[in-house]
Amino acid sequence: MVDEALSAGAVARRLGVAVTTLRTWHQRYGLGPSEHIPGHHRRYTPTDLARLEIMRRLTAEGVSPAEAARWARQAPEPMPADAVARSRIRPPGRDGGGGTIPVGRAGPAARGLARAAMRLDAAAISETIARALTVGGVVATWDHLLRPVLVGIGDRHATTGGLIEVEHLVSRCVSEAFAASSRAAAPSGPARILLSCADEEQHSLPLEALGAALAEAGLTYRMLGARVPVAALVEAVTRTGPAAVVLWSHTRATADPTQLSALLAAPRRPLLVLAAGPGWRADTLPAGVVRPADLAEAVSLAVAVRDSLDQSRGA
Ligand code: B12
Known part of the structure; x- marks a missing residue:
């Protein structure tokens, strides 16, 4: 420090x-x-x-x-990336035993959210998230409030087999908060970014965070959500011609690179194809696919695509 x-x-x-x-x-x-x-x-x-x-x-x-x-x-305390990593490998139990969600070194807001989650107190969960979104914006809320709590829930579930009801309720509240935040930002114009989960991928929250962050940055997007079969994804690209497609895979099981190849081979090939999420392996990605490391980088890449489109239109 x-x-x-x-x-x-x-x-x-x-x-x-x-x-x-x-x-x-x-x-x-x-x-x-x-x-x-x-x-x-x-x-x-x-x-x-x-x-x-x-x-x-x-x-x-x-x-x-x-x-x-x-x-x-x-405001939630900022949490450096290395602290997030450390919080994920801490031995179970150090944060207070099976009745709590470990949040590592995350700040008081994350601890409050974890406690509200354990009580299944949907109103308090939603209020905490909404306040963080208002105060710090989408990226800070995701990185310093939600990710520590989600990772903590996952870690606690992995060691105890419990907390599935907590995971579901928190996921629902997070989805609602991002949807409300996107609606409030209400950017206008054609949706140039397509967001989709890989086939059979149910982890959609990071993409929902990205959608809300894009809306906050004034970008419109189209969200296909969870478990999108590759034929449906290619159909959506063919029909809407997005400038960028973000395909999310959270686990190795859903990270089949042929989905990315299919996007690159689509008749209306997007300018930018992003393979986002910890499922993808860098050494298996087709040439021309970009892998953002985090939410902030994914937003920057999307903004860069929008700016280059605007410039080429203005030129
Ligand atoms: C919420 C949740 C669910 C919810 C998802 C709800 C929803 N709408 O998204 C539900 C209940 C549906 C679910 C289901 C399952 N889940 Co689940 N889930 C989670 C949980 C708790 C949070 C997921 C999340 O949003 N993470 C986002 C952040 C928190 O992840 P992160 O690692 O910090 O992010 C990294 C990168 O992704 C990147 N990053 C972060 N954000 C962003 C954003 C962008 C845009 C980009 C580009 C990058 C980026 O930076 C980080 C550093 O590397 C995780 C725990 C975890 N550690 O992630 C388990 C977890 C992912 N699930 C797991 C499992 C096993 C499952 C199931 C198979 C369980 C089952 N038996 O049914 C199923 C089905 C999975 C499937 N086929 O898709 C395991 C995966 C283990 C593995 N590696 O294979 C985990 C890790 C839990 C665990 N510890 O065991 N799950």
């Missing part, structure tokens, strides 16, 4: 605000640096920075500083 901690000057430069503004936010709203090394000035941790970014964004959008600070203080 010490290596990642920042001085007030560095934070002010990153956020584009004055150091005096940071001081005010600290004194009035408690959004100060939390890292303390004896004999040194206090320093801002990645969590402090994430909260200040929310503060800056909301105040810039006209939210009152007191209200913005309230949202910022509730």
